[in-house]
Each structure stands twice: as C-alpha cells, then as structure tokens.
Amino acid sequence: MERRAVYQGALMTHGYQGEECEEAIWPASTAAELRWLKDRQHVVREVAKHVQAGLDTWIVDGLAFLDRHGGHSVILTRKP
Numbered sequence: 408m409e410r411r412a413v414y415q416g417a418l419m420t421h422g423y424q425g426e427e428c429e430e431a432i433w434p435a436s437t438a439a440e441l442r443w444l445k446d447r448q449h450v451v452r453e454v455a456k457h458v459q460a461g462l463d464t465w466i467v468d469g470l471a472f473l474d475r476h477g478g479h480s481v482i483l484t485r486k487p
C-alpha cells in the first residue's frame with residue numbers, strides 16, 4: 408500500500424509546462440512516456456480518432472494540454 412503511494416508520487420513528478428504561460432500539468436505518467444507523447448502527438452491524435460475508448464487518462468489529458476498550448480513551446484519538466 409505504502410509502496411503504491413510512493414509509486415504514484417513518482418509518476419506525478421514529471422509534466423508539461425508552457426514556456427510562455429508557465430501553466431503546467433502533471434499527468435500520472437513517466438518522463439519517458441511524456442516525451443514519447445510529445446514527440447508523436449500527431450500520430451497519437453490520428454490513432455485517437457479511430458479509437459472509441461480505452462485511451463489512458465494521461466494521454467487524453469496530455470493531448471488536451473498540448474492542444475491548448477500549441478501556439479508556443481511546451482517543455483518537459485519535473486517538480487523541484
């Protein structure tokens with residue numbers, strides 16, 4: 408139980424941040440997965456169109472954030 412809580416905490420350590428607005432989200436995912444989504448968001452978006460359900464929440468949330476902040480750079484960041 409305690410180990411699971413620590414694991415969840417580690418998952419929320421990394422996130423996306425808009426370089427201009429400095430708004431950030433901390434999806435329940437790893438740095439590697441967040442980097443993967445950011446690099447392949449166009450591909451993932453295409454796949455998402457054909458998938459009715461089953462996309463992980465962090466992918467849905469991540470894509471929504473990248474959409475909202477598409478006008479400027481979004482960086483991968485971690486909590487201090």
Ligand SMILES: [Zn+2]
Nearest residue numbers: 425428430476
């Ligand atoms: Zn922004």
